[in-house]
Amino acid sequence: MKGMLNRKLIAVAAGLMMVAALPVAGLAADTIKIGVAGPHSGDLASYGLPSVNAAKLVVEKINAAGGIDGKMIELLIEDTVCKPEVATNTATKLVSDGAQIVLGGICSGATKAALPIYNNAGILVMSPSATNPALTQSGDYPNFFRTIAPDDAQAQVDVDFALNKLGYTKIAVVHDKGDYGKGFAEFAKKFLEDSGKAEVVLFEGVTPGAVDYSAIVQKIKKSGAEAVMFGGYHPEASKIISMMKKKRLDTTFISDDGVKDQTFIKVAGEDAEGAYASGPMDTSSNPLSKQAVQEHKDMFSADPGAFYENAYSAMLAMTNAVALAGSTDLAALKKVLQTEKTDTPIGAISFDEKGDAIGVGFSVYQVQDGVFVELK
């Protein structure tokens, strides 16, 4: 009997809550709805959840200050699991729920699948982490922006550095046959050839884990290259650079983000001295960056995760654009994003006509006395 009563009470309470919820939804019509799409579960959740935290922090701050033009911001958080087939469903749901702008697409593949749906609905999408070059460069997705540099940007940075700063004309490009390393190497080769200033004297992949790299080192020597551009990760890089020193070869070594790791210096020791590697620009001294990290620590009592600052910056750029444009109309937002700079943790950014952030990107670092030093 008692159980029955409880159940009735719950039913009544639930009914009352539903009635109570209705007027709130009615009032909420005058809010700005921002969708947050990304992997919030599954094995890539660690890439997606920091963006959710960033969105919550920015929105809380804006709403506490009275919203944008008096309108409160409402977040619609949806999981894509980084799977293209789920991401399209997520996109459809966000569109039908009335999202006006979207933060996300964490993984390039899932982002690419969902973009046409957002584009048809005229919704601005900004990703903190999708680095596939085609997303912006193909021109297929006029509604897409991002606050991270595309994959080919660091190849461009390295090539510019080798050609213009170091003045090399003969360069050997070597990679580890992996997606990341080979992708970097192919872009480097393309940019070198397109520049017309340098010759790619060697383009080859090595087998990761091999017991000896002397044959490829001899080949680099024979090619007469002034610099080796290596695409891949630090274990192979340190083996190759050590073998080069053993074979008395003083060719300059230039590499990528996968090598800009303290382990590279630890393992290669003195052989690493003078080597170059590109990596994301150091923004940790930016006061806005410090502030964003501190807000995260205060709220969640943990250090922020991957792409947190990129997501935080994307939220600031989008909300700022909405405030300046006075609407969420795609054309108006695009115009503001491309012309107005926003101060964000990753610097004062605006966007080029393709959607890539200007002023966000990579720097070249050099190993000096056992640490990577950013070269300005």
Added chain:
Amino acid sequence: MDYFIELLFSGLTRGAIYALIALGYTMVYGIIGLINFAHGEIYMIGAFTSFIVATILSILGFPALAIIVLAGLAAVIWSASYGYTIEKVAYKPLRHAPRLSPLISAIGMSIFLQNYVLLAQTSDFLPFPELIPDFLFMEPVAHIVGSTDLVILLTTTIVMILLTLLIKYTKIGKAMRATAQDRTMAMLVGINVNRIISVTFIIGSSLAAIGGLLIASHIGQINFYIGFIAGIKAFTAAVLGGIGSIPGAVLGSVVLGLTESFATGYVSSDYEDVFAFSLLVLILIFRPSGLLGKVDTQKV
């Protein structure tokens, strides 16, 4: 011409490296007909042991030669005890089981040892100290063959000669050959077969440990996974030369090393493995038991 000589020595060094590991594979196979997949891990444990000992000794300020000898000795003893124990734990209870069972057991042992070192030590790459100093007299040719390369080449040659002498002319070598030919018969004439098998594992593991020390010093870094890739290549070399045959293992290793080196030098390192394994396929088609293998081999 210079380029050819450079590639030749690069291939010989690679071959010598493979040979140090391949000898252990081939010896065990010759005696008990088992492909000891955990052999690569013994090599890895040898590298880790010499790393730890060499680090401690260099902190204590020992001279370079003493460090190499003591680290090598420690690695040999430690790896040999691992080899001995593995045989007792994982292979001996399966001696009369179907041939597939010890093979699976070997794969299990290999995975176990990798993960054991991963958990007990680290998943990171460790910088291995350069134990072999640059000899002054090698400086004019250092761009072709370095001091470490020279030591590896010499060690492999000496080890191969000693091993051949051991098997041909000593009592234990005779007992090994007898066990390899017919285990039951060897037992009947009073050979302690279990002891012979243990000795084989100890010798094979010791060679792997020496290999671990030299190769790690050559590459300059170690982690728990190095045994797997080196083991696969060395196993290929042993099969190429004729598994079960000691000169075959060395010949197979040198042929494999040279093939890889010349493929890299004259074609492209993208095709290094393509050439290496095409060669293996070709040789196995025309000589199914490998270059120097016995023709009657019919095992897994």
